[in-house]
Amino acid sequence: MKKRVIQAVRDELQREFILEKPKDLSFGHYATPIAFSLAKELRKSPMVIADELCKKFENSVIFKEVTSVKGYINFKLSEDFLDEYASWAIANEKDFASSDNNQSILLEYVSANPTGPLHIGHARGAILGDSLYRIGNHLGYKITSEYYVNDAGSQMAMLGLSIFLAGKQNVLKIDVEWPEEFYRGEYIFDLANDASEELGSSIFEDDKNIEKLSTWGKNKMIELIKSNLADIGIEFEQFVSEKSLYCDWDNSFKKLENSDKTYQEGGKTWIRSTDLGDEKDRVVIREDGRPTYLAGDVIYHDNKYQRGYDHYINIWGADHHGYISRVKAAINFLGYDEKKLEVILAQMVALLKGGEPYKMSKRAGNFILMSDVVRDVGSDALRFVFLSKKSDTHLDFDVDMFKQKDSSNPIFYINYAHARINQIFNKSGKTVEDVKNVKLENLNDDGANLLYSALLLPEVLEDAFESRQLQKLTEYLKTLSASLHKFYNENRVVGDKDEEKFLKLFAMVGVSLRTGLNLIGIKAKDKM
């Protein structure tokens, strides 16, 4: 809809302009403040310029009227145009709000270490990533979703050791001495019990088996993580193992050396990441020849860029923000355009329960399991609330609040609107087929506004996706639901002379609600 309007306005004005929605719908459906920016250039007042420009639209097909108010130019769409668009949308629900952006994007998210179950902090990035994935696909982007598995390095050894010691203590009943750093939490003891059953308790007798336990535990954890994700409707296209990439290290390192951005000092190999704004240069190879963690990301991003996507998105926890500049520097030194990499940071989530704050730490083991919260409040509510806040703001919420199954839970409110539409059709005994060709004309103000709101989904989606701010979509769904409830309370539908018109209008609202919810991984309810 917006695209058609922009086209129509550009045809007449023959220059660039900003198209926005007026604060107050009574002004019109769209507006532009172009007269203000022209005022200086033309040495006339914005009001005069706006008046003159309005005259150009007198014979427009898609506009009912174009007016100038205090320097703004306001556009009101014609009923024919709105009705045609609604008819098309109802008949082509799957394609409604879709688009044909062809850019290819590699979207990497979650990528939590396979050393334990997902906690509530991971859920934020997971839900954001999955929703971007769904929306992007709908908008025609060629998106691939990917999970990077950190299965190399000392954490894997620590996982193996933790399971080994837990088994020794709990299964073999032998006193053990715990090191300073290990994975705490009951899941380690569960793993030890499982290992005892699957591999035999003798595995805890010899510490040569630690490596075996580490690999076994990693696979268990990946399965667990996949199942945690499946519980909130997330499935990845592919998993990439860090370990499996290391065979390419020599190639990647050669590229780095060719860039003249590496140097030796103190027996170590460094990259000059300060050249690209990093706080300090970084070590990629230690004195003993072992590559650092950064090396893993060098190979991984080399690998990513070789796959030739137009754009790359990484969703990271905000605690990794200091890592961005060194990875971008590395990408640049490998000979790629680091601007193609976009890092979205998902800020910390502070979870409360009855006012008590939880400290989340994977290492310490006293974190909140994502699966527990999902069991408590449900996938739908969790997804909706997490998407309702900008990803770069800190999010506080109290679990107890979710347990109230009433209107304070926005997903309830929206589902109720959707269910109402369904109920109204049942009550009237008519189907969408019966009313889809009725013409939407002479609607009252509430009806006209409701229709317009329902048709806004495409541009809300584009805006939400391009700005990576999905709270725009959740806001929209709440507002649209409110408009429907308001209309419902003020207008009798069944039995009214305009019954069929109203039903078509409701059908259109249903299309938008369903589509919007679907794209954030929530299935709209027909009954409450």
Next chain:
RNA sequence: GCGCCCGUAGCUCAAUUGGAUAGAGCAACGGACUUCGGAUCCGUAGGUUGUAGGUUCGACUCCUGUCGGGCGCACCA
């Protein structure tokens, strides 16, 4: 100490990315057809956008300082 993020109604958050009178929900108070489902709707109250300057036709939005909160500051991952 340095870097990044945040600061908007009592609480949780929006604000078309520099545009018209800063808006919703929750909580509070007062109302609505013996109901096409009242799990809804309408109204009242609540603000010097942390704070002090600057940029311009115009600032919650951009710049500088300052205060407060979070995160990070490894050859760990």
